[in-house]
Amino acid sequence: MHAAGSQLLVLINDSVSTARVESGKLDLDALQRESRTLLDLIIGYGELCQEEADGKGHASFIADLKKIHKAAKTLLGLLNDTEFLRPLTAKIGKRSLTARSDLGAGATTSIRPLNETTAPGAQSLVGFILVVDDNEMNRDMLCRRLERQGHTVLEAENGRKALEILESVKVDLVLLDILMPELDGLQTLELLKANQSHRYTPVIMLSALDELEDSVVRCIEIGAEDYLPKPFNPVLLNARINACLEKKRLRDHEQAYLEQLRAEREKSERLLLNVLPKSIADRLKQGESTIADSFSDATVLFADLGGFTKLSSHVPPSELVRMLNEIFSKFDWLAELHHLEKIKTIGDAYMVVGGLPTPRADHAEAMAEMALDMLKVVTRLDSGDGRRFDVRIGISSGPVVAGIIGSKKFIYDLWGDTVNIAKRMEELGQLGAIQVSESTYEHLKEKYLLEPRGKIEVKGKGKMTTYFLTGRKPVAAA
Secondary structure, eight states, X not given: OHHHHHHHHHHHHHHTOHHHHHHTOOOHHHHHHHHHHHHHHHHHHHHHHHHHHHHTTXXXXXXXXXXXXXXXXXXXXXXXXXXXXXXXXXXXXXXXXOSSOOOOTTOOOOOOOOSOSSOTTOOOOOOEEEEXXXXXXXXXXXXXXXXXXXXXXXXXXXXXXXXXXXXXXXXXXXXXXXXXXXXXXXXXHHHHHHSTTTTTSOEEEEESSOOOXXXXXXXXXXXXXXXXXXXXXXXXXXXXXXXHHXXXXXXXXXXXXXXXXXXXXXXXXXXXXXXXXXXXXXXXXXXXXXXXXXXXXXXXXXXXXXXXXXXXXXXXXXXXXXHHHHHHHHHHHHHHHTTOEEEEEETTEEEEEESOSSOXXXXXXXXXXXXXXHHHHHHTXXXXXXXXXXXXXXXXXXXXXXXXXXXXXXXXXXXXXXXXXXXXXXXXXXXXXXXXXHHHHHHHTTXXXXXXXXXXXXTTTEEEEEEEEEEEXXXXXX
8 A cells, every 4th residue: 555655646746747737748648547556456455454454453543544545535536537637638738538538558457446245145155266467466456355255366467377377276267357468368368268178267357448349259259258347346246256156166066977977987888898899889879679690700719627616616615716717817818819709608618709790801810829828828827725727628610690688687699500519629628628620620720730639429410520729830931
């Protein structure tokens, strides 16, 4: 208050000095504009000091503060009064001053004294507010008022500083002055709204100018939530702040709800993809009720853990489940590695297919690689008491039908002669070995080592020639 008063005294003495009046260089627009800014600061700080003095028990200061407050308001009224300034304008014969002069470029901001901080019956919300204004005294006074209302306040002296703050701090509202050096309010608003992280941060534009309608429209078009000319009514400002904070609170709740829905949807997606291949799940979501597809050539593998049934009779159930989970989790990882589709597990048996639901030419080779890897995985495991596991694997290639079974607890399953033969290859195989049918042999014979087993009796098929897959052929040196 003292600093503003001293500046006001110097300003008036200089602006209406005898030399200026006699020379005709009296600038009443500048006098009114600059005096108005300083008087508004004195009035605003005076009222804040009255409130603090009353709240802290310094009653002896209140009378003097009221005198200062009243004198400042009186002088402000006189400066805005055309009749009061008419003698000066007549003397210099320059121009008459209208009641509302155009406060053009270069005007500094001002804040009207606070009569009532909230409208009757209004409930104030509190938030994290960034005040952006190049006038330090205006920033200070506005920050003080906002803090007294319970808000947490940050301040920035220009647009660039405001953008820097917003990169590291999330705020609920920005109060942004339009006229600022280096980066004005409109430019700052454009950059802020162009940033996806700040696009929905509400902004109230403030200006000391009597802005034209198109300026207001421009602010709203860019994305400002509201616009207030200064000097503004504190009750109106508080109402606008409350409206913006309430709108942001509702949007934050909406975003939190949408994020929760998204997380639940992703969870449901993961659960569905644990049961079905992605392409099949997508078809179900698109409304297909019956899914059954024929594939002319695919490769099916069955694997069974030898000795596991006997082991279950004297191993605690929890330990049995742990061992099965460890083995089958490694099998699942191998299926993903080789881009094969796990179909199901039944007890200690594991079923996987290659070449569907997305056809691929190398399905038999991919299955051969997985089978060889499965043998390695099982031979490295033991039951914990020294007993080692063995696995029996059977593979067959040919046409299959694949589709969805059931409407509740549904599964994706396979049917056809190829499936039955693959199961027989596993059942009639040997522990620690991979038995393949003749159809699979035809797919693999050029790149893999296969030992003829001869003909074996297969239920429902009679005598069939089978082979043991033992490895990949060495690559010939160039």
